[in-house]
Amino acid sequence: MNAEIITIGDEILIGQIVDTNSQFIGQQLNKIGVSVYQITSIQDDKQHILNALKEAEQRVDIVIITGGLGPTKDDITKKTIAAYFNDDKLIEYPEVIKHIKEMFIKVNHPFNDVQRYQAQLPSKATLLENKLGTAPGMWFYENGTVFVSLPGVPYEMKGLITDQVLPRIQKQFKLPFILHKTIMTYGQGESMIAERIEGFENNLPPYIKLAYLPSFGKVRLRLSAKGDNKEILEKELNDKVAEVYQLIPEIITGIDDDNSLEKRVGELLKIKNKTIATAESLTGGQIAANLVSVAGSSAYYKGSFVTYSAESKINLLEVSKETIDRFSVVSREVALEMAKGVKDKLQTNYAIAVTGNAGPTTDLTDKTVGIVYIALVSDSEQVVQEFNFGQPREKVINRTVNKALEMLLKEII
Structure with missing residues (x-):
């Protein structure tokens, strides 16, 4: 099961903000057995968005889009998505209006037509309630592909991913298990470690991969396993970690990023x-x-x-x-x-x-x-x-x- 993440916004492309959304989404998808095939960042431009959606649909099973769902004129994502799905029409969702009004009453903010536009979504959309903001998420299932559109505000996106998107994906698809073990090392460079564990790496089974993740003064060795039996994968990963410990014991500080x-x-x-x-x-x-x-x-x-x-x-x-x-x-x-x-x-x-x-x-x-x-x-x-x-x-x-x-x-x- 493969997914593609599309982030929309000029602010990402000009370096004004760092795209942390893709990092979070990728981590969460991986935990439930979905592999991220590609991450794409594009402008707030209708044709760019249409092209990205079409290309992603040909590559993956799940497309997750973030950004461009605000109430202002430069936020064109939902109109473009409606156009992508055979010129679907925007309709008003009363439950979204009710939610926005309740939020605004709490902060003594007037409700106006700008906010009303936030409640207009493509008719084919399944509403994903955004409890932390005014822009709802949207879920589509077209031609065997899931499309999810989420607001770009990180804490709103995270709430929707955790509470609604992941459970829906798990319910709709039969997913494999993807497990990781990351061995933390220090004091030796990537090439030296690779030389010391070359035999181990060459003998790994095809469903277990080793990745070297170097940074200043340390190298993380990430072992990744993918399969249908979680217990067997966990046992094999633990066995492989034990083998690495025998090969380079003096430079290992622990397992996973928490053992910094x-x-x-x-x-x-x-x-x-x-x-x-x-x-x-x-x-x-x-x-x-x-x-x-x-x-x-x-x-x-x-x-x-x-x-x-x-x-x-x-x-x-x-x-x-x-x-x-x-x-x-x-x-x-x-x-x-x-x-x-x-x-x-x-x-x-x-x-x-x-x-x-x-x-x-x-x-x-x-x-x-x-x-x-x-x-x-x-x-x-x-x-x-x-x-x-x-x-x-x-x-x-x-x-x-x-x-x-x-x-x-x-x-x-």
Whole structure:
């Protein structure tokens, strides 16, 4: 069972907004056994919409459209859909008018003809009640293909997908099971991991696929299985995960995205009843943001100092001015004093500090762009490592965050 997602709106094409709708819809369809064949973004243009609908109908079983259902003149989706279905007519749905009026009474907003237009839908449409907004969703079944039109507002679309669209799809079609297991790794690149597990990958059965999902400092290995027997698929996936654990045990942090570096760090700190603080320069608080993104992090994370300037390093962390003058702010010595300073001030068991040149300029240092120093101080050890993360700026910052957490994880273990 294949689906295509069509997003409508010039704001997507010019980069004014990021298309998160397709991501959510794709995830939810996959959970119920529907594979997304293609995602298409098009203009608010009648002919473009007609062409996209025709092409999608030839490719897939389910077409899901988001956007273009507002009350203003530039929102032309439902008129175009009506034209696509043999010039269907728009008719007024009294239940939609009733719903909109009830919503507007709550916020003391007048009901007018602009809102009345929202209640006009193609006569062939099955109404999908939008409890969170004024634009209803629409369901069509024509020539063996399901067409679903949803508002583009993300929280409205999500409500309709969850409450109405997915249950209808599951009722109408016999769906296979699509299961995933994602193995989280750190510390080695995609090509090195691929070489180490080449034999494993070559021997996978045709209904199990392996995908490499690299990002800064880490690679996710996603195993996907598709079939009609859920119990058998789950067992085979678990067996394959166990095989990968035997091949690359030292670089695996856990299973699925919930087992991120920061979550694994937090779990270990809780188990050991230890605490951590951070001092950041080039990363501007991103290490702290990662750590506190984990629920319950207040049990072990005590705080951060973002000391971007030399003055703040001196005044807040008591880094020696003589150290900065002698070695510059991007140095092993300054990173170590930053880590000691934050550990002392917040009285923690561990402290991480980072300083470096993210670029594009090197300011007042003698170090090239990409040079980063990460210091880790614990109750029993002091470590400072130098890295060259290259360019551009975003890459340097993200790799610094991941490497700092990786060093911390190793030290705690």
